[in-house]
Amino acid sequence: MALFGLGRRREPADDTARRRVEAWIRALIEPESVVKINEILCPDPSCPGLETVILVMRPGRKTQAAKVAKPLAEVTRAEVQAALADVP
Template sequence: MMDLFAKRSHGHVDHLTQVKAWVRELMDVSPNAAVLVTELRCTEPGCPPLETVIAILEDAVAPRQYTLHRAVADVTRQDIADSAAPTRRG
């Protein structure tokens, strides 16, 4: 069972903040948008043990959601750039 209230290391929080900054930089996110980054465990067959879900919530724009099949700690700037490429607004 996952403990939703378990304390995270300072390094985890720092990387989570960095991932959010990359999302804002690379995914054309308005300053007022909410960027949510969540690490989830999956117990279904064929599912990676951890995945990172990124949600962008903006006024007057449909929510955007991206799933990366890796833990938050393993997410790189390039992962965010690759996710942004097909959806970048022009």
């Protein structure tokens, strides 16, 4: 039994989409920042299912997260910009 999506295997996110989104992020943040992009399955029934989580790690600061409520392959540049607008 797959409780909250756990135990269900799914295909890894498209690496081309990941590189595209990372390039958009890199154009918006400091060059010394570390970026991690993940596509996760949200177990909450009110979530859209798959969502994209962006972590921005800057030296000397707490890690900051931004979310786009759709799968990585469907994320647009405008959505990345809007999500990162809330990340100081």
